Amino acid sequence: MNIIFLGKYRGKPVRWQMGVMASGIILSGFMSLMAVAGYWWGTSSGQLNQLTEVEKELVLQKNMIAKARANAQSEMDALAARLGLMQAHVTRLDALGERLVTMSKLDSKEFNFTHEPAFGGPHEPESSVSVGFESVLGDLSDQLDSREQQLSILEDVLMSKQVKKETRPSGRPITKGWTSSYFGKRTDPFTGKLEMHKGMDFAGREGSEIVAVSSGVVTWVGPRYGYGNLVEINHGHGYATRYGHNAEIIVKVGDTVEKGQAISLMGSTGRSTGPHVHFEVLLNDRQVDPLRFVESSS
Numbered sequence: 001m002n003i004i005f006l007g008k009y010r011g012k013p014v015r016w017q018m019g020v021m022a023s024g025i026i027l028s029g030f031m032s033l034m035a036v037a038g039y040w041w042g043t044s045s046g047q048l049n050q051l052t053e054v055e056k057e058l059v060l061q062k063n064m065i066a067k068a069r070a071n072a073q074s075e076m077d078a079l080a081a082r083l084g085l086m087q088a089h090v091t092r093l094d095a096l097g098e099r100l101v102t103m104s105k106l107d108s109k110e111f112n113f114t115h116e117p118a119f120g121g122p123h124e125p126e127s128s129v130s131v132g133f134e135s136v137l138g139d140l141s142d143q144l145d146s147r148e149q150q151l152s153i154l155e156d157v158l159m160s161k162q163v164k165k166e167t168r169p170s171g172r173p174i175t176k177g178w179t180s181s182y183f184g185k186r187t188d189p190f191t192g193k194l195e196m197h198k199g200m201d202f203a204g205r206e207g208s209e210i211v212a213v214s215s216g217v218v219t220w221v222g223p224r225y226g227y228g229n230l231v232e233i234n235h236g237h238g239y240a241t242r243y244g245h246n247a248e249i250i251v252k253v254g255d256t257v258e259k260g261q262a263i264s265l266m267g268s269t270g271r272s273t274g275p276h277v278h279f280e281v282l283l284n285d286r287q288v289d290p291l292r293f294v295e296s297s298s
Helices: 020-104 129-167
Strands: 002-009 012-019 178-181 184-187 194-197 200-203 209-211 216-224 228-236 239-244 246-249 262-266 276-283 286-288
Touching (some): 216 239, 228 246, 228 262
Antiparallel strands (some): 002 012, 178 200, 184 194, 209 262, 239 276, 246 262, 276 286
């Protein structure tokens, strides 16, 4: 069987005759070409679909990374804020400590709030930023604990200094009057001989108030040889004071008195030539010159 193709070429009729075998070959080739094209199209479509899926996955991963970065940044901001707050606390504690040390006139080398605590050791790189932050926060926490201990010790020192200041005799035992005799050797007004005077005498108007020169506890009230009516006060830390020749005593043994509180009225009882108070300061049971205490304003 033959296949005949009819057509025109340049206006003239054309006749092309092809045998069965040739036509079969051409048809087979055409079908194969179509099959290859279809396979290629199918394969390409599958690859495009896979590529689309990969792109979607990449977008998802990018979103997750962005979210993780945002969360990490938020945590870093929170840690930075906490770090700043703790550093501010350390700075305020340092400033407070320095003011207290200055006000208390303590040794700045003993309570040095300016210098960082001495520490050291080999350097080991941190594995992550968060670990580094935790290390810094840990150091700051240790610094705060150190400052707290220093301030606690400083408080104890200040309280001790304050107690000593309150119990240390200072000032005159009278509110009005004058000094009539000092501590040391003098001519005794009764014997005319040179003798040791172990106190200071303050003269004034009879009946005027005699006041405690420091806080303490009354340990003696009443007559005592040479002193007339005597008041003795124990101030602690080895200090005691005596007030002699009183006309009247207005405190009793066991009373707690404060600095400046009236304890008696001036008189001339005992071995006395006129209204005055014989004032003594004892340190560890020995009379010392009261002048430095009288002239002290603290």
